[in-house]
Amino acid sequence: xxxxxxxxxxxxxxxxxxxxxxxxxxxxxxxxxxxxxxxxxxxxxxxxxxxxxxxxxxxxxxxxxxxxxxxxxxxxxxxxxxxxxxxxxxxxxxxxxxxxxxxxxxxxxxxxxxxxxxxxxxxxxxxxxxxxxxxxxxxxxxxxxxxxxxxxxxxxxxxxxxxxxxxxxxxxxxxxxxxxxxxxxxxxxxxxxxxxxxxxxxxxxxxxxxxxxxxxxxxxxxxxxxxxxxxxxxxxxxxxxxxxxxxxxxxxxxxxxxxxxxxxxxxxxxxxxxxxxxxxxxxxxxxxxxxxxxxxxxxxxxxxxxxxxxxxxxxxxxxxxxxxxxxxxxxxxxxxx
Amino acid sequence: xxxxxxxxxxxxxxxxxxxxxxxxxxxxxxxxxxxxxxxxxxxxxxxxxxxxxxxxxxxxxxxxxxxxxxxxxxxxxxxxxxxxxxxxxxxxxxxxxxxxxxxxxxxxxxxxxxxxxxxxxxxxxxxxxxxxxxxxxxxxxxxxxxxxxxxxxxxxxxxxxxxxxxxxxxxxxxxxxxxxxxxxxxxxxxxxxxxxxxxxxxxxxxxxxxxxxxxxxxxxxxxxxxxxxxxxxxxxxxxxxxxxxxxxxxxxxxxxxxxxxxxxxxxxxxxxxxxxxxxxxxxxxxxxxxxxxxxxxxxxxxxxxxxxxxxxxxxxxxxxxxxxxxxxxxxxxxxxx
Numbered sequence: 172x173x174x175x176x177x178x179x180x181x182x183x184x185x186x187x188x189x190x191x192x193x194x195x196x197x198x199x200x201x202x203x204x205x206x207x208x209x210x211x212x213x214x215x216x217x218x219x220x221x222x223x224x225x226x227x228x229x230x231x232x233x234x235x236x237x238x239x240x241x242x243x244x245x246x247x248x249x250x251x252x253x254x255x256x257x258x259x260x261x262x263x264x265x266x267x268x269x270x271x272x273x274x275x276x277x278x279x280x281x282x283x284x285x286x287x288x289x290x291x292x293x294x295x296x297x298x299x300x301x302x303x304x305x306x307x308x309x310x311x312x313x314x315x316x317x318x319x320x321x322x323x324x325x326x327x328x329x330x331x332x333x334x335x336x337x338x339x340x341x342x343x344x345x346x347x348x349x350x351x352x353x354x355x356x357x358x359x360x361x362x363x364x365x366x367x368x369x370x371x372x373x374x375x376x377x378x379x380x381x382x383x384x385x386x387x388x389x390x391x392x393x394x395x396x397x398x399x400x401x402x403x404x405x406x407x408x409x410x411x412x413x414x415x416x417x418x419x420x421x422x423x424x425x426x427x428x429x430x431x432x433x434x435x436x437x438x439x440x441x442x443x444x445x446x447x448x449x450x451x452x453x454x455x456x457x458x459x460x461x462x463x464x465x466x467x468x469x470x471x472x473x474x475x476x477x478x479x480x481x482x483x484x485x486x487x488x489x490x491x492x493x494x495x496x497x498x499x500x501x502x503x504x505x506x507x508x
Numbered sequence: 509x510x511x512x513x514x515x516x517x518x519x520x521x522x523x524x525x526x527x528x529x530x531x532x533x534x535x536x537x538x539x540x541x542x543x544x545x546x547x548x549x550x551x552x553x554x555x556x557x558x559x560x561x562x563x564x565x566x567x568x569x570x571x572x573x574x575x576x577x578x579x580x581x582x583x584x585x586x587x588x589x590x591x592x593x594x595x596x597x598x599x600x601x602x603x604x605x606x607x608x609x610x611x612x613x614x615x616x617x618x619x620x621x622x623x624x625x626x627x628x629x630x631x632x633x634x635x636x637x638x639x640x641x642x643x644x645x646x647x648x649x650x651x652x653x654x655x656x657x658x659x660x661x662x663x664x665x666x667x668x669x670x671x672x673x674x675x676x677x678x679x680x681x682x683x684x685x686x687x688x689x690x691x692x693x694x695x696x697x698x699x700x701x702x703x704x705x706x707x708x709x710x711x712x713x714x715x716x717x718x719x720x721x722x723x724x725x726x727x728x729x730x731x732x733x734x735x736x737x738x739x740x741x742x743x744x745x746x747x748x749x750x751x752x753x754x755x756x757x758x759x760x761x762x763x764x765x766x767x768x769x770x771x772x773x774x775x776x777x778x779x780x781x782x783x784x785x786x787x788x789x790x791x792x793x794x795x796x797x798x799x800x801x802x803x804x805x806x807x808x809x810x811x812x813x814x815x816x817x818x819x820x821x822x823x824x825x826x827x828x829x830x831x832x833x834x835x836x837x838x839x840x841x842x843x844x845x
Contacts, residue, residue, distance in 0.1 A: 237712065237718065314760055315766075358718075358720070360720075367761070367764070368764070371764040375574065381574065381695075382763065382764030382765055383695070383697075383720070383721070383762060383763045383764060383765070384720070385764065389761060392757050392760060392761070393757075394753035394756050394757055394779060394783075396779070396782060399786075400786045401756060401779065401782045401783040401785070401786040402783075402786065403756060403757065403760045403783075416731035419731050419738060419740060420729050420730075420731055420740065423651055423729060423740045424704070424726060424729070425720060425762060426719065426720045427704070427705070427708040427719030427720060427722065428719055428720070429652075442731060442733070442738065445733060445738045446731075446738040446739075446740075448738070449736070449737045449738040449739065
């Protein structure tokens, strides 16, 4: 028998050594800080207190593993959303790429605005213009083709201010929070107004969240079976908007459990956090306030990103935990480490 | 130091004992049969060959863990569906329970048929009658209230032939298959025409599949926020039928990946299996043929459960693995062990 030729032997020797030296410290070592990019303070303490409490079997607020559901908004909550939603940047780039085959777009809004880099005119085209933009850029191909288009864009496009790929514009403190929750047997979900298939191309690698735990807005699809090959075709028609009341409805449909932890940053997240708050037992509602104009952006209440006042006001009067980005976070992005 | 007062010490002693006796057999023991309720034969071999092949990193057909998606139909595939879908039995019992408050039902179909235990008349009421039955029995309460109603019914209702609770009428060989796949890092999903919220009340305990991996048909829902309390109200309107073409569409929406393993038993599963079969790389399509009138039921092609001919014929000509229940399964239900 080869004594030293297996992991088993090494483990046994390590344990025996530890026992005989009378200095076994496996249970005595101080735990490393699970949230190293968070400054010490009320926000960080509230998070750690919650997780410690609900995972303690002897505590009356204990939450069984199967109920440890944590939901996170994405835009402006796990990654940045300025100068505009990154998915909108993708849509505009895609229109420019498709434009050579569409000379008529030179004089039709919102396409003309995009081709002329006229963001103001694009925004003035309103919901009708934005819907046309999304449908044109996101439909007419199979799901797998769309996934390749997004992946290719993600690999070759850079944020105008930080000159980083968009999938690097994610918040380091939130990555640590996701990891910390999962280490405590929480199941983490993205619940975003963003496109479900757009997000699924990069979310698993960026956040460690599998595709089936990514919930978002969707367009209609059609099953095709041609020449013995089955595929899913993306149609230019809205299926579901995963925002505001849509978020708790989607959580109920996709997850089938009320979250015990929810995290958001805008009025679009208010109902998800209220739904979480209304459940029985201990809950945690986390609201990110963008206060850091130097390192990220500072905006609240009125913004071209949308309204942000209701969630902030409600959270402030309902004992939700408000992240003050400027004060609570040591760094913003992983590339600043 | 208390040497014998910790799991660590006991583990260390066990390992040391094992090493000193020179008979350490942890790695030498033959693996136990992962599918003990399956008779040896082509079906069992095909399953084990597939799993062994795609989990072998040195094999060209290796499938990375994140792509090991396995989807299972439920009715007639993981549990029985005779003498009729168990969810229909639930709906009928619920109508009887609600009947005292609805004297008008005595003369209105399909309610009259249910109250008179006239199954033929119920079936003759057609899709319109069945839809009325489902809407009346499944809507008008919150999601959490509905879950309690189903759980209560499950705990107190018994199958007319086997006199067992319905959630015990599950197939022991399929339980072993689910466990075997999960032990090999497959993620297992239910993808059923049954009601998503009906299934989620009992599926986690019965199959070891969490609620967010249960996909099914749904009715519309509404977000309510009253007196500071948020809830989800179930509405009497169909949202989505998770059958036939609906299954691949739902898989794409809920899971976001094409399965590599799919299992079904009826025409309602054909498209899910075709979608699985059309993906790149090695795939496994499993089709259950009900051939055991003595121990379960024997039915195929035409049946009051629905048509079963297309899937069987397609599978037979496309190299899918067909389970012959009578020959391939040693026992049917766990309570027969």
